[in-house]
Amino acid sequence: MKRRALLAGLGAMFVGACSKVANSTAGSSLLSAAEDWHRKAHRALSNRTALVREYAKSAISPDFRGNGSLSVDTDAYRRHVVEGFKNWRLEVGGLVANPLSLSLEDLRALPQRTQITRHDCVEGWSAIGEWTGPQLSAVLEAAGISEDANFIVFRCADTLGGHKYYESVDMVDAMHPQTIIAHLLNGESLPIKNGAPLRMRIERQLGYKHPKYLTAIEAVASLDEIGLGQGGYWEDHHGYQWYAGI
Numbered sequence: 001m002k003r004r005a006l007l008a009g010l011g012a013m014f015v016g017a018c019s020k021v022a023n024s025t026a027g028s029s030l031l032s033a034a035e036d037w038h039r040k041a042h043r044a045l046s047n048r049t050a051l052v053r054e055y056a057k058s059a060i061s062p063d064f065r066g067n068g069s070l071s072v073d074t075d076a077y078r079r080h081v082v083e084g085f086k087n088w089r090l091e092v093g094g095l096v097a098n099p100l101s102l103s104l105e106d107l108r109a110l111p112q113r114t115q116i117t118r119h120d121c122v123e124g125w126s127a128i129g130e131w132t133g134p135q136l137s138a139v140l141e142a143a144g145i146s147e148d149a150n151f152i153v154f155r156c157a158d159t160l161g162g163h164k165y166y167e168s169v170d171m172v173d174a175m176h177p178q179t180i181i182a183h184l185l186n187g188e189s190l191p192i193k194n195g196a197p198l199r200m201r202i203e204r205q206l207g208y209k210h211p212k213y214l215t216a217i218e219a220v221a222s223l224d225e226i227g228l229g230q231g232g233y234w235e236d237h238h239g240y241q242w243y244a245g246i
């Protein structure tokens with residue numbers, strides 16, 4: 001829906017700009033350049049909705065290594081571990097009509113997607129794993145996501161280097177069919193090192209855009225007021241690019 005709005009916006013920009021210059025010869029070539037640009041923008045956006053490769057079970061890495069935080073150093077988290085995460089909640093809020101507070105059971109009751117994908121970390125390693133969970137799009141639709149939402153912010157339980165971990169994506173990645181809230185890795189509850197009990201899989205993005213220890217999902221119009229305003233822990237504190245598409 002956002003994609004349509006964005007494309008309509010791009011279209012309107014060109015109608016405005018092009019009607020003034022279309023009558024001259026120079027204007028005609030300008031017009032076709034603009035049309036090319038528009039077509040390319042359209043193509044770039046439709047590429048972003050394509051699926052990433054999915055692998056056979058035989059390709060699964062024997063051990064999916066952990067990276068960044070390998071646990072959460074709080075009493076609350078240790079209590080959740082002891083309780084088997086039965087009191088863990090995922091809050092869904094921000095620009096939504098019906099804020100939600102979901103248990104693992106609630107998430108398991110939604111239609112599930114299982115996908116075997118390759119995770120690529122910018123630090124130079126990859127691993128293939130089978131992830132299962134509901135699509136983020138289903139949760140956002142259940143919450144009644146507003147047309148004014150441009151980004152989804154993911155809040156996490158851990159701190160890394162003294163800062164709360166968080167990340168964000170735009171609506172194209174949020175609504176992508178392979179963007180899931182994973183609670184299983186290779187058919188088992190997520191190991192602690194891989195983000196138990198919940199972590200995002202945003203398969204069109206590099207590893208640091210897949211938040212672990214997920215506590216909340218927030219729909220926002222702008223990232224300016226979130227963290228230091230760059231859209232994520234790595235962007236705010238280490239100068240990483242916000243868009244880490246693959």
Ligand SMILES: Nc1nc2c(c(=O)[nH]1)N[C@H]1C(S)=C(S)[C@@H](COP(=O)(O)O)O[C@H]1N2
Pocket residue numbers: 064065066067068069120121122156157158160165193194195207208209210211212213
């Ligand atoms: N909450 C949280 N999410 C995180 C991180 C982290 O430190 N904390 N590290 C990121 C990085 S850099 C990578 S490569 C992956 C690692 O996922 P893994 O531990 O399952 O291998 O998680 C990402 N998500």
Ligand SMILES: [Mo]
Pocket residue numbers: 067120121122123207208
């Ligand atoms: Mo990473």
